[in-house]
Amino acid sequence: MSEQGHKQGAVRFGMVIDLDKCTGCMACSVACQAENNISFREDESNKLRSISWMEVFYLDNDQDYANYQYTYLPRPCMHCDAPHHAPCTFVCPVNATTRDEENGIVGHIYPRCIGCRYCIVACPYHARDFNWWDPAWPEPMEAMLNPEVSPRMRGVVEKCTFCHHRLLKARAKAFLEEQDLYEVTYMPACGEACPTKAISFGNLNDAESQVAKLAKDPRAFRLLSKLNTEPKVYYLSKHEWVRKQGDKHFQNSNGNKRG
């Protein structure tokens, strides 16, 4: 049993996103889209129905010119480490979404999902998307899909998997090379694509790993940590207003009134 109150393996994958380095170029989002065969439609203007595993939010400090500051905040799934269950895994009636306690990744079994969307409702980060239409790609994109990731059918929920297939691939390679499977690390597509190296990824349980060190940085914060969801995605920012906004310290003067 871990300090999080649930069974835990030696590996606990997590991500650190340095907002001071993020330029909002959205390369992470595009790379995720291509890597994970995320379908899209000709008209994607309705953002409440478009599928985006790595969404980039725009934050500002709500001040007037001269004092105005802004930042971008890429938001993958937080792969919550909350005791007992993540908010989404707790509610799924058919065990379609579960947290692998061996590595901390919250996955989703698409052929088991009944599409009740209870997990969408449970997630405060809006990290889950529903397939409102049959997935389709214009010619010749269908021939360019990633064969390692299954496309999702209409009527099921999908979300960021921390590019779980890359972990499987890295472990398969390690197995063939007779290396320790639990020493294997990998980089999700978003981190690989980031031109400023704002995204770090690795084993949070390994004190020597970069993510474990960055997670303890004084600039580090987590989104909505007051809700006790224990996200495994950490953010870094030197700006106090960003850190406070991330945990709803002053939502009345800053956040909710934009809408």
Next chain:
Amino acid sequence: MMDKALIPEGVKRCPLPVFGIWLLVLLAFIGWGVYAGVAVLIQALHLTGLNDYFGFGLYITADLAIIALGAGAFFSGFLYYGLSRLFPALKELHKIINLAVIVGFVCYTGALAVLLLEVGQPLRAWFGYWHANVHSMLTEVIFCITCYAIVLVIEYVPIILSNRKLEAIRSARVFGHTLHDLMAIFALTGTFLSFFHQGSLGGVAGVLFARPFAYRTGFFIWPWTFFLFILSAIASGPAFTALVCRSMEAVTRKKLVDRSVYELIAKIVGTLLSIYIVLKIVDTVYWALFQSPQFGFNLGDYYRAPYGMWLLFVEIIVCGVLPTAALLYPRTRQSNIVMFLSFLLACVGVTINRFVMTIQAIAAPVMPFDKWEVYVPTVYEWAPIIAMIAYCALILSLSYRYLPLFPREKELNPTS
């Protein structure tokens, strides 16, 4: 009348052509809803107003509301079959128990049909039994709604078999009477199941620990919403049954039950509503002043037009405190207008509560840089809901015409 042989003895019913026209109107609405439902099944849920922000919408709200209003079935059964031995005054419910069972039956089966539209993969609906997640409140809902719907069918069967023509068949009569003799067991089983079912519907919202609007602490594995949903359902369910009965009296221009039945239901509803509304106010105060600030929210963060603070006021004061007061005082209860208006307010209150706990709970943004969104259901959501109401009216109409629902109808309408 061509169907005279099917109509219970000694009572009068409207001419068959008039009844036929009424059925055609209802069937038109049902056909419209079925068309919309089939379209949703074939073309998918993008036809609805749902989106990734509003994962739940009108389907779930209507289901929660109709199931709460259908609670009159199990709770009246519990009072009549369970408690009337201890409190003989409750035997009066005998005069309305058949109607209560049918109201429960139509509410539950109608809700089940709409639930099928709500899931993105309806062909996998059975996964809920096969891959059940015992931690999920929705699993509890799935099991309880199925079992209780079966119990309601068993409770409805002897009422169907009491039809004149069917009773003439010996085996049907014996089967019906045997079931009737066992009804106390089914009623109490239904009570147990439905208590859990109503509660688990409340639990669906209350366990969302990352959604501060909906989340509640609680007792053992159940959040307080579990108990509040049970209380609000057993308070408003009998009120809804009484309203249905009054509506039938208005349409048929007959007296179907003694006023003493309404009087008894008014006392029951008033008492239960008073307990509910006190606990609801305590819950709201704790949620607003103590729990939410811990999560970085205050009450004002939860309410924004069109989901304004007026909803809270209407739910608790107008549809909670006012009907409670009116039903508890014998003098106000004497007035039919006040009594039935109070019943109506209680039903509206529980519907608003289910709306708030379903839609407003997810409308209020959690992330500070998130936006408020508004949910607008489409005709593909309204049509199946209206069809469900038409289905309820259809079954009630057929049952009233051909089954002896009201044991006192003959005496109360001597000229008929």
